[in-house]
Amino acid sequence: xxxxxxxxxxxxxxxxxxxxxxxxxxxxxxxxxxxxxxxxxxxxxxxxxxxxxxxxxxxxxxxxxxxxxxxxxxxxxxxxxxxxxxxxxxxxxxxxxxxxxxxxxxxxxxxxxxxxxxxxxxxxxxxxxxxxxxxxxxxxxxxxxxxxxxxxxxxxxxxxxxxxxxxxxxxxxxxxxxxxxxxxxxxxxxxxxxxxxxxxxxxxxxxxxxxxxxxxxxxxxxxxxxxxxxxxxxxxxxxxxxxxxxxxxxxxxxxxxxxxxxxxxxxxxxxxxxxxxxxxxxxxxxxxxxxxxxxxxxxxxxxxxxxxxxxxx
Amino acid sequence: xxxxxxxxxxxxxxxxxxxxxxxxxxxxxxxxxxxxxxxxxxxxxxxxxxxxxxxxxxxxxxxxxxxxxxxxxxxxxxxxxxxxxxxxxxxxxxxxxxxxxxxxxxxxxxxxxxxxxxxxxxxxxxxxxxxxxxxxxxxxxxxxxxxxxxxxxxxxxxxxxxxxxxxxxxxxxxxxxxxxxxxxxxxxxxxxxxxxxxxxxxxxxxxxxxxxxxxxxxxxxxxxxxxxxxxxxxxxxxxxxxxxxxxxxxxxxxxxxxxxxxxxxxxxxxxxxxxxxxxxxxxxxxxxxxxxxxxxxxxxxxxxxxxxxxxxxxxxx
Numbered sequence: 218x219x220x221x222x223x224x225x226x227x228x229x230x231x232x233x234x235x236x237x238x239x240x241x242x243x244x245x246x247x248x249x250x251x252x253x254x255x256x257x258x259x260x261x262x263x264x265x266x267x268x269x270x271x272x273x274x275x276x277x278x279x280x281x282x283x284x285x286x287x288x289x290x291x292x293x294x295x296x297x298x299x300x301x302x303x304x305x306x307x308x309x310x311x312x313x314x315x316x317x318x319x320x321x322x323x324x325x326x327x328x329x330x331x332x333x334x335x336x337x338x339x340x341x342x343x344x345x346x347x348x349x350x351x352x353x354x355x356x357x358x359x360x361x362x363x364x365x366x367x368x369x370x371x372x373x374x375x376x377x378x379x380x381x382x383x384x385x386x387x388x389x390x391x392x393x394x395x396x397x398x399x400x401x402x403x404x405x406x407x408x409x410x411x412x413x414x415x416x417x418x419x420x421x422x423x424x425x426x427x428x429x430x431x432x433x434x435x436x437x438x439x440x441x442x443x444x445x446x447x448x449x450x451x452x453x454x455x456x457x458x459x460x461x462x463x464x465x466x467x468x469x470x471x472x473x474x475x476x477x478x479x480x481x482x483x484x485x486x487x488x489x490x491x492x493x494x495x496x497x498x499x500x501x502x503x504x505x506x507x508x509x510x511x512x513x514x515x516x517x518x519x520x521x522x523x524x525x526x527x528x529x530x
Numbered sequence: 531x532x533x534x535x536x537x538x539x540x541x542x543x544x545x546x547x548x549x550x551x552x553x554x555x556x557x558x559x560x561x562x563x564x565x566x567x568x569x570x571x572x573x574x575x576x577x578x579x580x581x582x583x584x585x586x587x588x589x590x591x592x593x594x595x596x597x598x599x600x601x602x603x604x605x606x607x608x609x610x611x612x613x614x615x616x617x618x619x620x621x622x623x624x625x626x627x628x629x630x631x632x633x634x635x636x637x638x639x640x641x642x643x644x645x646x647x648x649x650x651x652x653x654x655x656x657x658x659x660x661x662x663x664x665x666x667x668x669x670x671x672x673x674x675x676x677x678x679x680x681x682x683x684x685x686x687x688x689x690x691x692x693x694x695x696x697x698x699x700x701x702x703x704x705x706x707x708x709x710x711x712x713x714x715x716x717x718x719x720x721x722x723x724x725x726x727x728x729x730x731x732x733x734x735x736x737x738x739x740x741x742x743x744x745x746x747x748x749x750x751x752x753x754x755x756x757x758x759x760x761x762x763x764x765x766x767x768x769x770x771x772x773x774x775x776x777x778x779x780x781x782x783x784x785x786x787x788x789x790x791x792x793x794x795x796x797x798x799x800x801x802x803x804x805x806x807x808x809x810x811x812x813x814x815x816x817x818x819x820x821x822x823x824x825x826x827x828x829x830x831x832x833x834x835x836x837x838x839x840x841x842x843x844x845x846x847x
Contacts, residue, residue: 346663346839348663348667349604349663349666349667349839350836350839350840352667352670353832353835353836353839354832354836356772356828356832357828357829357832357833357836359828360825360826360828360832361829363698363822363825363828364821364825364826364829367816367819367821367822367825368816368821457674510678510681510682510685511682513678514675514678514679514682517671517675517678518675520671521653521668521671521672521675524657524664524667524668524671525653525656525657525668
C-alpha cells in the first residue's frame with residue numbers, strides 16, 4: 218500500500234526535478250546543473266519542512282485546518298530575527314556569521330514557540346477560538362516587528378527587509394547545508410515516531426487510554442515542528458497557506474491515518490508542487506515574482522473551502 | 531452614566547495633549563501667542579487632531595454597524611476584507627488611470643469596498659450559525675486573499691511602496707487641505723445615529739426585523755453603504771487602522787448593552803479617544819520621529835482583542 222502511493226509521487230518528483238534542471242538550459246552544463254541543483258535542493262528542503270511540520274502539527278492538535286504558520290509560528294520567527302538584529306545593533310549584528318545567527322535564532326525560536334504554544338494549545342477545546350488567537354498573535358507579532366523596523370538603523374533594516382517577504386526564486390543558499398542537516402534529522406526523528414503519531418491522531422483521550430503520555434509527546438513533537446518552521450522561514454521567508462494546501466491534498470490522496478506513509482507522501486507532494494510551479498512560472502511563463510503569491514492565494518481558497526464544507530457539529 | 535461623564539473630559543484632555551505634541555520645539559504657551567505657533571496649530575496640529583478624532587469615531591461606528599449586520603461580535607471592516615477591497619480598488623484605479631483626481635480614486639475605493647463587503651456578508655450567511663468565531667476567521671482569510679491580489683498587482687508594477695502607505699494607517703501626512711474628506715465620514719457617523727434604532731432591530735435578525743415592520747433589505751443596504759464609505763474614506767486619507775471597530779464596540783457593549791441609541795455616542799467617543807491616544811503615543815515613543823498609528827494599534831488593539839477573546843469564558847457569542 219505504501220509503495221502504491223509513494224512510488225508515483227517519487228516518479229512525479231523526479232520528472233519535475235529533471236524538468237527544473239534542464240528546461241531551457243543553455244551553455245556550460247556543469248555550471249547550469251550546479252547552479253540549478255542548489256536551488257532544487259533548497260526548494261525540496263523547504264517543501265519537505267513545510268509539509269512534514271504541517272502534518273505533524275495537525276495530528277497534535279487533532280484537526281485539519283490549523284497549520285503552524287496560521288498559528289503564527291512564522292511571524293514569531295520573523296519577530297525573533299528582527300529582535301536579534303535590533304538588540305545586537307551595537308555589537309554589529311550585520312557582520313555576524315549567518316550560521317551563528319541562524320543557530321541563535323533557532324534556539325530562541327524553540328524556547329519561545331514551546332512556551333507560547335503550549336499555553337495556546339491548552340485551550341484546545343474550542344478550535345475556532347484557538348485559530349483566531351493564533352491569527353491575532355500573528356498580527357501582534359508582525360506589528361511589533363514593524364515597530365522595531367521603524368526604530369532601527371536603515372542599514373540594519375535592509376538586512377531584515379528581504380526576509381519578510383516569501384521568495385522561492387531567491388533562496389538563501391548559504392544556509393543550505395545546515396538546513397539540510399536539520400531537516401533530515403527532524404524528519405528522521407518524526408519518522409521514528411510514526412507509530413506514536415498514529416496513536417496521537419486518535420485524539421487526546423484515546424491516546425492516553427492507549428498508554429501514550431499525550432502532553433509530553435505533544436511538547437516533544439512541537440519542538441521538532443518549530444525546528445522545521447525555522448528552517449523553511451530562514452530559507453524563503455513566511456509562507457502561510459502552502460502547508461494547508463499540501464496537507465489537504467495529502468489526506469485526500471492518501472486516505473490513511475498511517476504517518477509512515479503520510480509524512481513522506483506529503484513531503485514529496487509539496488516538493489512536486491513547488492518545483493513544478495517554479496519551473497512553470499520561472500522558465501515557461503517568464504514571471505519572476507508570482508509563485509509565492511499564487512500558491513498562497515490557492516492555499517487561502519482551500520482554507521475557505523475547508524471551513525465552508527466542514528461538517529456542522 | 532459615569533462612563534459618559536468621564537469620557538468627555540478625558541477626550542478634551544487628550545485633544546489638548548495632541549495639540550501640544552509634535553516635532554517642533556514650540557512650547558504650549560508660544561502656540562497661542564506666537565504667530566508662528568498659531569500658524570503651526572492651524573495648519574498641522576489641529577487638522578491632525580481632528581483627523582484622528584473623525585477617523586476613530588467613524589471606524590468604531592462602522593465596526594458596530596458591521597457587527598449588527600453580520601450578527602457577530604468579532605467582525606469589523608478590517609476583519610471582513612473591507613479595507614483590503616478598498617485597497618484593491620485604489621491600486622486598480624492607479625494602474626488604469628494614474629492621473630485621476632483624488633475624488634475619483636475615492637469613488638473607486640468605495641465601490642470595491644462595497645462589493646467586497648457584500649461578498650463577505652453573502653459568504654457569512656452560509657456559515658453554521660452556532661460557530662460565531664468562524665465568521666471573523668473567514669473574514670481574515672478572505673481579506674488575505676484580496677490583499678494577495680493587491681500585492682500581486684502592485685509587485686508586478688512596482689507599486690509596493692505606494693500601497694504600503696494605505697495598508698498601514700498614519701497621521702503624519704495630515705495637514706490642512708489633506709484630510710477634509712474625513713468630514714464626510716463624520717457626517718455619516720451622525721447619520722448612522724439617526725438610524726440607530728433600525729440597526730438595533732436589524733441586529734436581531736431578519737425574521738424579528740420583518741416581524742417588527744422593518745424593511746430588512748433596505749436597512750442592510752444602507753448599513754453596508756455607511757460601513758463601506760467610512761472605511762474607504764479612511765483608507766484613502768490616512769490608511770487602514772486595525773482593531774478600532776472591534777475592541778471599542780465590544781467593551782462599550784459590555785457596559786452599556788446593545789441598544790445603539792444609547793451606546794452609539796459612547797462608541798464614537800471612545801473610538802475617537804482610542805485612536806487619538808495611540809496617535810499621541812506614536813508621536814512620543816521615538817520622539818522626534820514617528821511610528822505609524824496602525825502599528826501601535828496593531829499591538830494595543832491586538833492585545834485587547836486577545837483579552838476579549840479569552841475573558842468571556844466559553845461563550846464567545
